Amino acid sequence: MDTFETELTDLLPRLRRFARSLARNADDADDIVQLGLERALRSRERWQPGTRLDAWMFAIVRNVWIDESRRRTRHARVEAPPEAGEHVGTDPRPAMEARMTARAVEHALQQLPDDQREAVALVLIDGLPYREAAEVLGIPQGTLTSRLGRGRLALIALIEGEAP
Amino acid sequence: MTIDETEVMAFVDGELDAAATARIEAAMASDQALRGEVERHRRLRDAAHLAFADILGETPPAALIDTIKAGSKPAEVVDLDAVRAARAKPGAPRPSVARFWQAGAIAATLVIGVAAGRMVGVGSAPNASAGGLLAADPGLTQALGAVGPAAPGAVTRVGFSFRNHAGEYCRTFETRRDQAISGVACHDDQRWSVRVAAAGPTIPAAGAYRMAASDTPPAVLAAVDAMIDGPSLDATGEAEARKQDWRPRR
Numbered sequence: 001m002d003t004f005e006t007e008l009t010d011l012l013p014r015l016r017r018f019a020r021s022l023a024r025n026a027d028d029a030d031d032i033v034q035l036g037l038e039r040a041l042r043s044r045e046r047w048q049p050g051t052r053l054d055a056w057m058f059a060i061v062r063n064v065w066i067d068e069s070r071r072r073t074r075h076a077r078v079e080a081p082p083e084a085g086e087h088v089g090t091d092p093r094p095a096m097e098a099r100m101t102a103r104a105v106e107h108a109l110q111q112l113p114d115d116q117r118e119a120v121a122l123v124l125i126d127g128l129p130y131r132e133a134a135e136v137l138g139i140p141q142g143t144l145t146s147r148l149g150r151g152r153l154a155l156i157a158l159i160e161g162e163a164p
Numbered sequence: 165m166t167i168d169e170t171e172v173m174a175f176v177d178g179e180l181d182a183a184a185t186a187r188i189e190a191a192m193a194s195d196q197a198l199r200g201e202v203e204r205h206r207r208l209r210d211a212a213h214l215a216f217a218d219i220l221g222e223t224p225p226a227a228l229i230d231t232i233k234a235g236s237k238p239a240e241v242v243d244l245d246a247v248r249a250a251r252a253k254p255g256a257p258r259p260s261v262a263r264f265w266q267a268g269a270i271a272a273t274l275v276i277g278v279a280a281g282r283m284v285g286v287g288s289a290p291n292a293s294a295g296g297l298l299a300a301d302p303g304l305t306q307a308l309g310a311v312g313p314a315a316p317g318a319v320t321r322v323g324f325s326f327r328n329h330a331g332e333y334c335r336t337f338e339t340r341r342d343q344a345i346s347g348v349a350c351h352d353d354q355r356w357s358v359r360v361a362a363a364g365p366t367i368p369a370a371g372a373y374r375m376a377a378s379d380t381p382p383a384v385l386a387a388v389d390a391m392i393d394g395p396s397l398d399a400t401g402e403a404e405a406r407k408q409d410w411r412p413r414r
Contacts, residue, residue, distance in 0.1 A: 001232065001233065005232050005233070005235065008232050009224075009229060009232055012224040012228055012229070013219065013220045013221075013222070013224065014220070016219050016222075016224060016228075017216045017219045017220060020216060020219060021216055030225055030227075030228065033228055034227060034228060034231055037228060037231045037232060037235070038231060038235070038385065041231070041232070041235030042235075042385075042386050042389065044235075101211070101215075102211070102214055102215035102216075103215075104211075105208075105211045105212050105214075105215040106215050106216075109212070109215075120212065123177060124208070124209050124212040124213065125212050125213055125215075125216050127213065129179065130174075130177070130179050145170060145173075145174070146170075148173065149169065149170050149173055152173060152205065152208060153169075155208060155212070156204065156208055159208075
């Protein structure tokens with residue numbers, strides 16, 4: 001493998017995590033990553049060395065996710081029931097408030113509008129700086145922070161509203 | 165002094181410059197409500213991060229790594245003798261099957277049963293490559309022309325259909341007899357011809373009724389990308405194409 005492919009391999013965990021925060025279950029997420037990798041490898045000459053490969057790949061994976069979601073909507077024939085949260089482990093930090101469990105967060109995340117969910121996925125879950133996250137989404141930074149803010153408030157409302 | 169919530173979020177995200185950070189920290193010392201707000205957003209950020217932390221420790225599926233490795237090779241439109249040789253090697257990586265997308269993705273992906281008919285057109289050709297035009301043999305022709313469900317254990321499976329820039333109908337296919345071959349065949353005014361042939365992936369076990377988009381090798385997909393004009397055909401589009409015997413619509 002050359003440098004490009006090695007770096008791509010190193011990115012896999014983050015790509016899978018990003019896809020899983022967008023898609024509704026783990027199998028879908030890995031399919032998205034798979035298609036994203038194929039797309040990236042086909043158009044690798046479009047990536048400029050020296051720029052961030054992670055942001056480039058996130059953008060590709062996101063585009064695949066959008067394409068596949070549209071296609072599925074168009075052919076809304078066979079749908080697996082969403083099993084959000086199935087893969088999530090238990091929260092290892094007992095000090096954290098129970099209602100902020102991983103499961104609750106993921107469940108709430110699935111209910112966000114797509115534009116807010118992807119902002120949350122990039123900044124809160126992956127930890128990308130605002131500037132890179134805005135680049136991935138192709139939006140101005142102000143739009144990103146606005147979506148992010150709305151997403152956060154919605155998450156808090158959902159999590160606190162669902163608390164037992 | 166007021167600090168709006170967007171600024172609190174930016175503070176939690178580490179996006180504020182030193183001066184703004186210091187301003188918030190100073191305000192927090194005397195403002196309990198602000199401290200609570202910061203704490204709430206920190207907890208959310210931590211929880212969101214933690215909720216997806218497990219996956220970082222997982223070993224990525226082999227199929228993903230295989231995809232990267234396969235992508236490092238040049239486009240695999242290959243010499244078919246080499247395919248035959250390579251096929252004898254055990255342990256070739258299995259392609260991943262898009263378990264879910266395929267269901268809705270391609271409305272009319274079919275498995276075609278071909279009772280007889282060897283892949284003469286393809287199988288006996290020493291150098292099938294992109295650009296070469298090989299007439300499809302009767303078995304393949306039959307499979308390519310058909311629309312509708314077929315029996316499991318099929319020799320030839322048709323994937324998706326599309327129109328190329330010349331307005332011809334094209335379909336991806338996989339066949340396994342002497343060797344697994346994937347490719348694209350297009351129909352001109354008279355007949356199907358194989359435009360691209362490549363080493364096929366290991367075809368999933370009999371009983372897999374569909375040929376998923378991602379079963380198609382990257383080299384063939386790349387060829388499709390170059391050929392396709394517009395989206396792939398849905399079931400209606402395929403039915404129409406069949407009605408006119410797959411002849412180009414002029």
